[in-house]
Amino acid sequence: xxxxxxxxxxxxxxxxxxxxxxxxxxxxxxxxxxxxxxxxxxxxxxxxxxxxxxxxxxxxxxxxxxxxxxxxxxxxxxxxxxxxxxxxxxxxxxxxxxxxxxxxxxxxxxxxxxxxxxxxxxxxxxxxxxxxxxxxxxxxxxxxxxxxxxxxxxxxxxxxxxxxxxxxxxxxxxxxxxxxxxxxxxxxxxxxx
Amino acid sequence: xxxxxxxxxxxxxxxxxxxxxxxxxxxxxxxxxxxxxxxxxxxxxxxxxxxxxxxxxxxxxxxxxxxxxxxxxxxxxxxxxxxxxxxxxxxxxxxxxxxxxxxxxxxxxxxxxxxxxxxxxxxxxxxxxxxxxxxxxxxxxxxxxxxxxxxxxxxxxxxxxxxxxxxxxxxxxxxxxxxxxxxxxxxxxxxxxxxxxxxxxxxxxxxxxxxxxxxxxxxxxxxxxxxxxxxxxxxxxxxxxxxxxxxxxxxxxxxxxxxxxxxxxxxxxxxxxxxxxxxxxxxxxxxxxxxxxxxxxxxxxxxxxxxxxxxxxxxxxxxxxxxxxxxxxxxx
Numbered sequence: 001x002x003x004x005x006x007x008x009x010x011x012x013x014x015x016x017x018x019x020x021x022x023x024x025x026x027x028x029x030x031x032x033x034x035x036x037x038x039x040x041x042x043x044x045x046x047x048x049x050x051x052x053x054x055x056x057x058x059x060x061x062x063x064x065x066x067x068x069x070x071x072x073x074x075x076x077x078x079x080x081x082x083x084x085x086x087x088x089x090x091x092x093x094x095x096x097x098x099x100x101x102x103x104x105x106x107x108x109x110x111x112x113x114x115x116x117x118x119x120x121x122x123x124x125x126x127x128x129x130x131x132x133x134x135x136x137x138x139x140x141x142x143x144x145x146x147x148x149x150x151x152x153x154x155x156x157x158x159x160x161x162x163x164x165x166x167x168x169x170x171x172x173x174x175x176x177x178x179x180x181x182x183x184x185x186x187x188x189x190x191x192x193x
Numbered sequence: 194x195x196x197x198x199x200x201x202x203x204x205x206x207x208x209x210x211x212x213x214x215x216x217x218x219x220x221x222x223x224x225x226x227x228x229x230x231x232x233x234x235x236x237x238x239x240x241x242x243x244x245x246x247x248x249x250x251x252x253x254x255x256x257x258x259x260x261x262x263x264x265x266x267x268x269x270x271x272x273x274x275x276x277x278x279x280x281x282x283x284x285x286x287x288x289x290x291x292x293x294x295x296x297x298x299x300x301x302x303x304x305x306x307x308x309x310x311x312x313x314x315x316x317x318x319x320x321x322x323x324x325x326x327x328x329x330x331x332x333x334x335x336x337x338x339x340x341x342x343x344x345x346x347x348x349x350x351x352x353x354x355x356x357x358x359x360x361x362x363x364x365x366x367x368x369x370x371x372x373x374x375x376x377x378x379x380x381x382x383x384x385x386x387x388x389x390x391x392x393x394x395x396x397x398x399x400x401x402x403x404x405x406x407x408x409x410x411x412x413x414x415x416x417x418x419x420x421x422x423x424x425x426x427x428x429x430x431x432x433x434x435x436x437x438x439x440x441x442x443x444x445x446x447x448x449x450x451x452x453x454x455x456x457x458x459x460x461x462x463x464x465x466x467x468x469x470x471x472x473x474x475x476x477x478x479x480x481x482x483x484x485x486x487x488x489x490x491x492x493x494x495x496x497x498x499x500x501x502x503x504x505x506x507x508x509x510x511x512x513x514x515x516x517x518x519x520x521x522x523x524x525x
Contacts, residue, residue: 086227088239088241099504101227101228101497105230133240137235137238138236
């Protein structure tokens with residue numbers, strides 16, 4: 001949800017948002033990801049021809065963790081990739097901040113594979129739209145499924161997740177932040193209002 | 194690769210490396226890493242600059258730079274328009290300013306310009322609203338060439354800081370040399386320039402480089418050799434006795450490298466090469482030559498530049514540029 005995050009950050013710059021509630025702690029995130037991993041395997045018959053691709057930046061770390069879980073459960077490696085959607089954004093001319101391009105790393109052929117697209121928070125759906133456009137430029141996957149840690153509603157596009165960690169009803173002005181130790185130094189999911 | 198840049202891009206034009214800070218150079222290089230990955234995709238095209246129009250205004254011959262800019266723009270989904278001197282109204286006596294303003298009236302977002310006069314892009318940036326990118330102005334600067342050179346060095350050797358880089362050849366007439374000196378010294382490399390006395394400007398040391406007239410001295414200890422083309426077309430009168438003598442004194446061949454240089458010294462050349470003059474055949478095509486990598490990286494670096502300039506916000510445009518726009522800048 002990098003696009004929404006930028007939007008959220010902008011709101012925060014305008015007025016300081018305060019912590020409203022803590023939705024998940026480190027243990028909670030771990031358990032939720034484990035359940036999502038099991039669901040992915042259940043739906044995809046033991047993970048045949050599966051590949052996991054996370055949306056930068058936090059989705060990429062979640063994708064790695066899901067791949068690790070799958071390895072523990074099934075005992076086999078699943079290819080993991082990271083997608084940077086900056087070049088596909090539809091709001092490049094509108095956003096206040098200078099966007100920063102990071103690199104996309106997909107070192108396998110996605111054609112014919114079942115792709116699990118992973119992001120931290122699903123909000124407007126615009127980030128997922130970018131990711132779908134970008135993925136399809138890489139090849140023709142058998143299908144693409146969407147896994148998110150948090151679904152906070154307020155979709156602006158006809159996009160629905162296949163695997164959800166937690167549904168959180170939010171007001172549109174609120175901000176949901178997934179903080180991971182890889183990026184933020186802490187492990188938690190919080191709602192700011 | 195994640196970028197840890199704290200600096201934001203605030204420039205509307207890219208006129209020279211001299212105006213850039215080390216952080217801004219790093220920012221462009223970091224972005225270029227992402228764009229290089231795009232070039233390796235099955236469909237090497239992204240929709241980033243969709244709807245933007247970029248004009249290539251080349252008032253001097255060019256193969257590499259013009260096609261590189263055009264390809265970079267197309268890879269970013271921008272529309273491109275090519276203007277070459279031979280087929281445009283320059284020949285009918287239209288002034289640069291008029292041509293540019295007419296083109297701008299067709300709603301273009303960026304103008305990539307090469308011109309034989311130093312400062313021409315600076316002049317242009319003062320009379321049009323579009324972003325101007327200097328693609329070489331006389332013997333002054335060629336910023337994207339320097340950026341792709343340092344990008345190639347950073348990519349191959351992992352860093353620029355502390356490296357010994359020798360630029361050998363026609364320093365006096367070379368915009369590549371000038372831009373490279375700015376970029377390399379800003380990033381902390383130790384630069385040596387080398388060439389015949391007549392082709393090295395006096396007081397070049399003031400740019401923070403060491404000058405030598407002995408090629409062996411330039412070779413010894415160098416990590417990178419950037420070879421420049423002898424630009425006979427820019428010499429109003431002969432500045433050395435003969436090409437043959439130049440080759441004997443300053444031409445790089447494998448025998449010379451073996452004797453005086455590090456084994457794995459990186460060989461660069463901005464092209465076009467005069468084979469057998471500044472570089473011998475075997476060195477130009479040798480194991481440590483990165484000349485073709487430079488060309489590939491050129492597209493990625495130019496994509497990064499177009500991306501950054503294409504998304505700079507009006508309110509972000511730096512004070513320096515605002516002032517320049519206001520004063521309509523006089524040619525430096």
